[in-house]
Amino acid sequence: MTMDVHARYRTEGGGELVPRFNERFILSLGKCGNCLVCDDELNILPLSRASLKTLKQNSVNKGDAGEVIVRTSKEQEELDELKQSLEDTPNVGVLVELSKTLDQARAVLTFLEACSEKTNRSTIALTAARGRGKSAAIGLCLAGAISFGFSTIMVTAPEPENLVAVFDFVLRGLKALKYQEHLDFNVTYNNASGREQTKCITSIEVHREHHRQIIRYAKPQEKDKFATAEIVAIDEAAAIPLPVVRALMSSERLTFMSSTVNGYEGTGRALSLKLIKELRDAKKLNQTHAASQAASQIAGVRTKKGEFKVHEQRWKAAADAASGASSNSTGASLLEIELITPIRYATGDPVEKWLNNLLCLDCGSSMGDKLAGGAPAPSDCELYVVDRDALFSYHALSESFLQKMMGLYTSAHYKNSPNDLQMLSDAPAHAVFVLLSPSAEQDGNSLPDILCVIQVALEGKISRKAVEAQLARGHRSAGDLIPWTVSQQFGDSNFAQLSGARIVRVAVHPHVQGMGYGSRAVELLYRYYNGEMIALHGDGDESTEEESDDNDPNDNDSDNGGIDETAKGILGEKLKPRKRLPPLLLPLTEVKAPRLDWIGTSFGLTAQLYKFWKRAGMRMLYLRQTTNELTGEHSTIMVRALPRRTGFDDAWLPAFASDSQRRIVSLLGGPFQTMDVKSAGAILADFELYHNSQVNSSGNGNEAGERAIQARSGLSSTSDTISMEELNYFLTPHDLKRLEQYGRNLCDHHLVTDLLPATARLYFTGRFGVEFRLSNLQAALLCGIGLQNKTIDQLTVELDLPTNQVLAMFNKAVRKISMAFNEIAEESEKKNMLSDKARAKIEKDAEKLKNVTHQTLDEDAEEGAQVALKALKSSGDEEYINNIQDVVQDKSDQENNEVTNSAEIKTPGKRKLSGDDKEVSASSKKKSSKKDKSAKKKKSKR
Template sequence: LIGPYLVFMASTINGYEGTGRSLSLKLIQQLREQSRGFVSGSAGSGSGVGAGGRMLREVALEEPIRYALGDSTEQWLHKLLCLDASIAPKTLSGCPHPSECELYWINRDSLFSYHPVSEAFLQRLMALFVASHYKNSPNDLQLLSDAPAHQVFVLLPPVDPEATSLPEPLCVVQVCLEGEISRQAVLNTLGRGERNEGDLIPWLVAQQYQDEDFASLSGARVVRIATHPDYAGMGYGSRALEQLRRFYEGQFHSLQEDAASTLDGDEHGLHRMTDRELETADLRADTVQVRDPKQLPPLFLRLSEKRPTRLHWLGVSYGLTAGLHKFWRRAGYVPVYMRQTSNELTGEYTCVMLSELAAEGLAMRASEQWLDAFGRDFHRRFRTLLSYSFADFSVVLAMSILDAARSARSGDKGAAPRGNAIATYTRADLSRDFSAYDLKRLESYANNLLDYHVVLDLMPTIAQRYFDECLDVSLSGVQACLLLGLGLQRKSVDAIEKELNLPSRQILALFTKILRKFSNSFRSLETRGIEDELDKPAAAAAAEAPVDGASSQAGTKRSLTDEAAWDPTAKSLLEDLDEAGQEVTDEFKQKQRELIDSINLSQYAIAGDEKDWEVAKDQVKKATLEGKFAQTVISVKNPDSSKRAKKEKSVVRELVKSEEARTQKKAKAKSSKKTKRF
């Protein structure tokens, strides 16, 4: 649209036709920042030159288009409907710490009494609402003034008791009480496939989840929350929500206090006309005048002075942006609904978030962990829709939404870390989700043997199982975002490269690390599965085997009343170890004995009989008496000696050979004699 051309954009800002807050809040502010090259907190002159040579110029038309200049009718209309609401310059010399600020309940009878002080404060409140929201109309003012279920709270800085002027509002919160719908009414409405007007969150949750119990709970929806533009991002909005939560949980109201010490708007407000008085009332006889200031109730009430309405939940419905979602998630709200079509005016998706309140002492008791059940279901549905309606979400925003939905089960108001797996992922589940070829491809890619296109088809299944929290795999924030973008949103690497502002090489390196973790996890899962299968027969045999002292027959059941048969520790551990050690020692000695017996020791035996030893002894004595050198070594013949046996065998062999030669010689001589005769 912009290109090299001159572009005109026009919109109304103030007046009953002023619908241009969306343009000024979202587009014009962004163009100002881009043209100036830095973020500006004020409108300034509204002109500048951008880095590309393009210039932004803002022209404001102050001349009325429906009335004459200075027409009193237009001034009266703007004053009555707060159409010319503008932010007054800040009067605080500094910014008080959020913990020093207090939230006050505003009495709407006094706020709309047309008293000069109340009117000035009403103009400030409407200025905050107009400056913070993209769409405003006189209907919003009417809803704020007389809607019976609406309440208004304001966050004020520390008030000086001697001050003569109203304090400057830092944050304004408008809430609407919802819920307490009968179960039968919900069933009748759901049976017709309709949704009644009013009670936005109860009817929406009942329709989306087909739940007939949630609508019976009481809650409050934050209609609008607005912070002063000069104090945005300083924690005042979070402080207001924290005080609001404590108020509806009854933490400011003590049961020991006297009931008269707390004020109630219905009891201490202005006189309300009954239905009978309205039937007999005559407009011609009514006296229209400004209310007497002396009869007005206090404009502000401390939360400790106001009797609270005990609730089960707090909720909000808003147009989804990264900043708003971060704000509500930090406040402890859990998403339960996301509209699948964007708003035609802003292009935003409507998001509904809930926060559970402490409900001790309430007559209506909610089921345990009802918000956890909604969060789980939303987590599953949102994951599936990420590749359809929410494919254009940034991976960081989608990851933040999933973490916020998961925080309901952990009870953490911030980012919920991944804990233990919700369901156990078994080897059978692995075989159902992935074939043997899939696991081989995954392992080959983890070892840098394949291109990432070969395993890209496995990413949706892997991502679903990871975000189901049934896999024992831990990923960093960037790795989880990458897995979400490729697996759930099915984006390309180039698209994720632009969103995360990372080079493609680094993205592919992270992708390899991710799949390597899953490959190792799947391999260990298969190993454990095989080990369990091998251990099952042994465990079954051990369970069926009879114990000591019981019947030795197979299949004999042990009596449930026989304690000795079921005692697995008949002996102590030391006794079992001693018995096993003795068995091993006896077995070792038996093997030693068998080895010794197998050795032939006859060749080492001392030969000779008593006669041979006596002859040798006499020889030694005779040599000693004659004075000859006595030999200490004597020789005794061993008939079983191996040397002698060898010698005897050789002698026998020679005798056999000589006998054979003599026989052959005789045979030849006889044959020669016979030849001579012939």
């Protein structure tokens, strides 16, 4: 049986779709006690045999129909007692009288108690499953707030239709409080919702006793309308973006929140996992601060045996500690209320139980159980492949394992809906892996503890023609998130032809989160797809053929409930879970991995998640400029290449990453200006670290490839330090002087604010050289001020540091940058002092001076003469050369005679020759005799 939703699961590179969800749904109908499956002639099919048998046993025969027996429960008795005790309480008893369950009555009392204190700044969070009366409780509370004198009450929800039940019970509450429509209050409807039959109330204006009060609806994004509100009520808060909800919550007013934590419309986890957790942590911090302050006041001054211990101060301190908020605390307290008793369903209703089991809606409650096997070392755990045919076969063990898996999804992810369950079961490109403890194989009698679950979607293998055709029309098919996004952003249709695996979810058990199990699972998954795990067996011949189970001796359902066993066709068909199925769990070494080129992920950017995926070896390729509608986070894509598996050229990864770096650096002052400076600094630090590693590894014999990558990325000049000629395009000498003055504390930081964008861009693109580095805090400050255009006050709040410390660290960063600029200027001046030819000659002469040997002046002169003669001989004029030699010889003889005569005149007496003088005279005689002989030979030639 095919469904329309299956069209979204089919991809060009995916396999054949198997409707496992439909099979499990049909088999689950046999376990629903209030379900009878009939044919078109109202003949009960064998699937409903168990329901028919239960119906016969429980019905009380009275004529032809059964009799409904209503019993009063203990909870109902407590509710009646509570209503009776509050009958005489003004403005409260009539509202509690409208409550249907004890949980709802207690919630209304809590709300009204908070409203009775006008100075209360509490935040009340109401969570429950679907059909528990959350919206009704909010409406009754708002009616009570009107009776307590609140003037301005704002109500918000994703859509006005979500508040139909809220305003309905506001009207019921006002009428119970003796308010009359058109006399005491007026109702305003919204007819612009596109539904003429559905009139949504947008405001209720109360005007009794010359006091104007109003309950008004406003969109969550219109936060300016909430400025004057005394009470803000947020219904279905999990469906509103988290930053919007956080902005609506103020410590100066009372805030009501309600949200559905599970239900067939979706399971909202952002409220409970993120926002309420933040409020709970803030409450604990306030309690700790109040307790410490109380202890200090109780202790008093140690001198004079505590004479300053005043009883009133001690009582006040103890009261502050008990209430969880100190006298100087600015945070609002948190009250959590949960509704358990159903109103739409009866208690223990079989239909609700069947729906929760089928769609795994209430599986998050089982996550409170402790791990039976403890917390083993992550390095000892192994990853297993989950066979989806066995997982969705509706066997008892498979169902228990599925509930555990979905429980991890619910506890670890911000949103989980039944659509995700159907995608997991039917999508052909999806796969599931679980991380189990090393003792999982020995525990054969029980289900192993699931430490981590990874859901993977295989993407890619899209033809180039299909990519170009769809991108030309501005359209892309469903699925293949990373290939389509990267191809569209970089204009490269070749990337879509590669195949890869996108990690959809990584869910870790809540008791062992942050202990390394997620990193271990991702590491094993990378090794599996990279071909580092050798498959010991082949694909196997896993047969999924069904056996004939008609004569199964273990079939305990022998009572046919009045159904003819000999019937043929649909009346004789028995629908049971298949018996012959492949193993539920298989080690990675027994499953052959597909040949992939990359492994990646897509997630909402936070500093913690980015650190996790960066530690897994992935690089950022894309960061969405608009935020996610639900979480308010920027979606990002990170990818890691698998070179060993394919052996292809993976130069595309650093090229795309460098391009992404340039984009993010340019957009930090625009769409990414509101991003946390810690996240922005972590991203840019990762780019800088990878760039330095690329430069250091460029001498490994692959310089041509590195230059090609840099050319493709548009950063061909970033491997060298910036030159002075390039620097002059960004900064003038006067700008460099200003930076130097601020580095020496001679001017204010406002004087160099205009220079920081260009300076920060040069630093974060690696133009200062490999050895130049700023500390993490200094880089974050440079990023926040220079690229994101944030003020010092904003960075002080984000970094939680004093202003003087922020300014001091920023001054150190500017001083380092100024010194680097001065070094670049000095090197440029040294090179420009002489011309190129003169500098080359000087450098050549300097090289010669380095090789000078110990020789006399005569030997040096003779060597120079020989060089000159060689140069003349090369010209070809031999006669001119001989004449020059004769002139030189005659001149040298004449000089020798003059030197000899002058020496005789100056020395009246002969001194005794030493051994060295004898050697010098002997060598000079030999040289002179050689010169005479050479001169005679030349004359004879003439």
